[in-house]
Amino acid sequence: xxxxxxxxSHSQGKESSIEVRGVAKIDREIDSYLVDFAIxxxxxxxxxxxxxxxLNNAFLAKAKAAGFEESRFKEDKMGYQALQYYRExxxxxxxxxxxxxxxxxxxxxxxxxxxxxxxxxxxKPVKDSEKxxxxxxxxxxxxxxxxxxxxxxxxxxxxxxxxxxxxxSVSEENFYYKPVTDxxxxxxxxxxxx
Numbered sequence: 567x568x569x570x571x572x573x574x575s576h577s578q579g580k581e582s583s584i585e586v587r588g589v590a591k592i593d594r595e596i597d598s599y600l601v602d603f604a605i606x607x608x609x610x611x612x613x614x615x616x617x618x619x620x621l622n623n624a625f626l627a628k629a630k631a632a633g634f635e636e637s638r639f640k641e642d643k644m645g646y647q648a649l650q651y652y653r654e655x656x657x658x659x660x661x662x663x664x665x666x667x668x669x670x671x672x673x674x675x676x677x678x679x680x681x682x683x684x685x686x687x688x689x690k691p692v693k694d695s696e697k698x699x700x701x702x703x704x705x706x707x708x709x710x711x712x713x714x715x716x717x718x719x720x721x722x723x724x725x726x727x728x729x730x731x732x733x734x735s736v737s738e739e740n741f742y743y744k745p746v747t748d749x750x751x752x753x754x755x756x757x758x759x760x
Contacts, residue, residue: 585756588706592749595690602684606655618654706755722758
């Protein structure tokens with residue numbers, strides 16, 4: 567009986583609160599475009615069973631003829647292994663900030679021995695994160711005020727704020743180079759109500 571009374575008095579002294587989620591849209595600027603080319607001897611039978619070295623040199627020569635320096639193609643042997651091709655080959659990543667150059671470089675792929683296996687966008691860092699947090703907080707406060715009014719209460723002070731935003735993505739897999747347009751900052755805010 568005494569335990570029940572202690573619990574009851576504790577619950578009566580507990581302050582009421584509501585918790586809401588506030589959001590603010592993030593505008594992301596594209597920093598660069600990346601394209602990954604795989605050169606796979608596995609699919610080179612149509613090339614007269616050329617060696618990887620011959621196929622690789624032919625790709626780099628074609629790139630140079632198109633106006634691209636070899637140094638712009640970053641080789642990634644481990645990335646090639648992740649593709650799980652069973653014969654010799656390699657993966658090259660090309661990065662550019664210029665769409666016209668991107669359209670030109672993708673023509674190096676022939677769809678057989680040289681294929682595009684991945685494309686990505688790299689973003690610039692988010693600007694004005696303070697303004698985004700302020701906007702998300704304001705959104706949560708508006709929602710909380712509406713809820714408090716609906717239950718005949720007054721909105722009090724914010725007592726906790728939790729950032730629910732996913733870590734900022736530096737790059738994203740994106741086959742058509744179209745950025746995800748709906749990216750948001752999320753805050754969970756708990757307000758006292760009276």
